[in-house]
Amino acid sequence: MSVAAQSEAPLTRTRSANWAPALAAACALVLVAATAEIVLDGALGHSILIPKSPQLAGWLQGIGERLGYRVFLIALLAFSAGYAGLALLSRSVSKRWAIALIATLHAIVFVGPILLSTDVFSYIAYARMGVEHGLNPYTHGPASIVHDPIYHYVGQSWKKTETAYGPIYTLLSYPFALLGVTGAVWGMKALAMIASALTLLLTWRCALARGRDPVAAIVLVGANPLYVIYALGGAHNDLIMMALMMAAVALTFSRRDGAAAATVVVGALVKATVAALLPFMILAKRSRAQVLGALGTLLLGALLAFAVFGIDGVNIVAALNRDAALVSSDSFATEIAHLFGKPGVFPIDHDLLKALLVVIVLHLLWRTWRGYDWVAASGWALLAISVTSTWLLAWYILWPLPLAAISRDRRLLAATLALQGLFIVHQLTPLFAPVA
Amino acid sequence: MSARETPFEQRLRGLPPRLRPLAEELPGPRRWRIETAALVLVGLLLAIATVNDVVLGTHVNHRLVADLHTWRVYTGHDYKNVSTEQDVEHFTTTDVVCGNTTPGPPKERTQICLQMTGPVVDGRRAARGGWYLPAKREDLYRYRYACFGTTKAEGACPR
Numbered sequence: 001m002s003v004a005a006q007s008e009a010p011l012t013r014t015r016s017a018n019w020a021p022a023l024a025a026a027c028a029l030v031l032v033a034a035t036a037e038i039v040l041d042g043a044l045g046h047s048i049l050i051p052k053s054p055q056l057a058g059w060l061q062g063i064g065e066r067l068g069y070r071v072f073l074i075a076l077l078a079f080s081a082g083y084a085g086l087a088l089l090s091r092s093v094s095k096r097w098a099i100a101l102i103a104t105l106h107a108i109v110f111v112g113p114i115l116l117s118t119d120v121f122s123y124i125a126y127a128r129m130g131v132e133h134g135l136n137p138y139t140h141g142p143a144s145i146v147h148d149p150i151y152h153y154v155g156q157s158w159k160k161t162e163t164a165y166g167p168i169y170t171l172l173s174y175p176f177a178l179l180g181v182t183g184a185v186w187g188m189k190a191l192a193m194i195a196s197a198l199t200l201l202l203t204w205r206c207a208l209a210r211g212r213d214p215v216a217a218i219v220l221v222g223a224n225p226l227y228v229i230y231a232l233g234g235a236h237n238d239l240i241m242m243a244l245m246m247a248a249v250a251l252t253f254s255r256r257d258g259a260a261a262a263t264v265v266v267g268a269l270v271k272a273t274v275a276a277l278l279p280f281m282i283l284a285k286r287s288r289a290q291v292l293g294a295l296g297t298l299l300l301g302a303l304l305a306f307a308v309f310g311i312d313g314v315n316i317v318a319a320l321n322r323d324a325a326l327v328s329s330d331s332f333a334t335e336i337a338h339l340f341g342k343p344g345v346f347p348i349d350h351d352l353l354k355a356l357l358v359v360i361v362l363h364l365l366w367r368t369w370r371g372y373d374w375v376a377a378s379g380w381a382l383l384a385i386s387v388t389s390t391w392l393l394a395w396y397i398l399w400p401l402p403l404a405a406i407s408r409d410r411r412l413l414a415a416t417l418a419l420q421g422l423f424i425v426h427q428l429t430p431l432f433a434p435v436a
Numbered sequence: 437m438s439a440r441e442t443p444f445e446q447r448l449r450g451l452p453p454r455l456r457p458l459a460e461e462l463p464g465p466r467r468w469r470i471e472t473a474a475l476v477l478v479g480l481l482l483a484i485a486t487v488n489d490v491v492l493g494t495h496v497n498h499r500l501v502a503d504l505h506t507w508r509v510y511t512g513h514d515y516k517n518v519s520t521e522q523d524v525e526h527f528t529t530t531d532v533v534c535g536n537t538t539p540g541p542p543k544e545r546t547q548i549c550l551q552m553t554g555p556v557v558d559g560r561r562a563a564r565g566g567w568y569l570p571a572k573r574e575d576l577y578r579y580r581y582a583c584f585g586t587t588k589a590e591g592a593c594p595r
Binding site: 283286288334335336343367371372387411422428430433434 | 442444445448457458459460461462471472475479481482483484485486487488489490492493494495496497498501527
């Protein structure tokens with residue numbers, strides 16, 4: 001290296017050290033502005049992107065304009081670009097600033113309306129069916145409470161559908177029925193916020209335990225566009241499942257294998273998908289405590305579910321099979337079908353996708369047995385579930401994200417973020433050709 | 437052998453080396469390359485499929501906007517609530533657009549449906565025929581009447 005080059009090297013580093021925090025701050029501002037734009041415009045209601053909802057953010061009305069596809073998609077793209085910048089510059093973000101940014105995004109979404117999904121109203125409907133009407137949400141859909149005030153807010157497609165969520169989640173939601181409809185929505189929003197805070201706290205701890213940068217890990221998860229706008233904005237119970245998933249990982253890292261396996265089972269009794277972690281965890285640790293913890297919790301959970309909901313509360317497999325048959329236009333399976341000139345996904349495609357998923361999971365199990373990082377294997381399995389599912393929603397591609405943020409295999413993070421990017425790209429059609 | 441090894445782990449030691457569980461994965465650059473190549477290929481396929489879907493969706497939206505515009509120009513009614521229906525049976529680009537013949541809530545008046553075909557030219561498509569529907573009826577074959585244009589010869593109406 002020349003003398004001139006030697007003298008310039010520290011200068012370049014100093015310059016980059018100077019501009020990086022400023023650029024990261026600019027990215028953070030973009031995230032806050034994009035979230036505020038969506039929430040303020042959404043507060044006005046009367047938009048295809050904002051589900052019909054009880055009055056939540058009335059005091060925000062009048063500041064923004066009606067949220068249309070164009071503004072929403074531009075804000076989502078800006079958010080995504082800011083997130084990409086932040087992810088690249090995460091080393092320049094201090095712990096305090098990262099927490100402040102994530103807390104601000106959470107606060108903005110919390111005070112706003114329910115965004116993009118009616119699922120939270122289904123959660124409340126199931127709770128009200130059980131508490132107010134004495135109906136079993138595993139045998140009846142919200143259509144059985146047409147005179148209840150929550151009924152009008154439940155999505156059209158779900159009015160006749162029984163709950164697909166686990167019995168622990170259903171029991172957890174029951175107290176919210178006592179708060180009235182508006183109170184229950186606020187309660188669900190608060191629950192989503194708490195679950196998100198727990199997920200991020202546990203992601204931080206797991207990143208530290210693995211020698212990864214905890215600030216980068218929480219920025220990757222807590223400032224993610226799909227996480228903030230879709231999962232938090234819709235107060236989805238996937239956040240509770242993810243909190244329990246990260247609790248199980250943290251417990252494994254602190255060598256409490258039995259409690260970790262029990263926590264995965266509790267998570268699966270909230271939303272079944274997280275059960276995918278259990279075989280990888282058991283194969284990696286091979287501890288008797290795990291098997292006993294999992295079986296004991298499963299037995300207790302099944303007894304509780306049977307006592308409260310009868311046999312239908314125990315039969316989660318039936319609900320999973322029902323949901324697996326659904327097809328969404330955003331699923332990668334549908335996109336590939338269109339690419340090959342097919343109008344959509346056919347029953348044979350469901351079978352092929354299930355077979356592909358089995359092959360992937362078997363490969364990952366074998367790799368885990370031979371010493372591959374079980375956290376990464378679990379993340380790949382969750383990612384494979386979302387890619388092979390014919391019913392794909394934004395918050396499904398979030399499942400592997402906290403695992404990817406702490407994984408030893410960085411390909412998992414790249415793959416997860418790439419798929420999220422493709423999901424966002426797929427939303428852009430109305431931007432290029434708006435329908436009048 | 438570790439003092440804390442369980443009988444189960446002792447039994448696993450009896451497995452052939454290639455089948456034994458390992459605490460740490462052995463380095464395998466070839467395997468890593470194969471897996472990464474497979475991931476890149478899958479990623480490419482998904483990316484192409486996504487872009488293809490966006491392009492298809494854009495074309496469909498473009499066509500539907502032209503359909504709505506054409507209906508308004510042909511009927512002379514600038515109604516907002518006009519419904520479009522795509523050919524989901526044969527997946528052609530022939531669309532049917534229905535709307536009220538007189539002002540009123542959606543589908544609450546006698547409706548006129550136009551069948552749109554061909555490319556979008558100057559923001560419009562060709563309406564080569566159509567039919568009427570009674571008020572409060574969906575566009576089902578049994579409700580159609582007074583077919584006109586090409587749909588008359590095609591037998592799109594039962595009467």
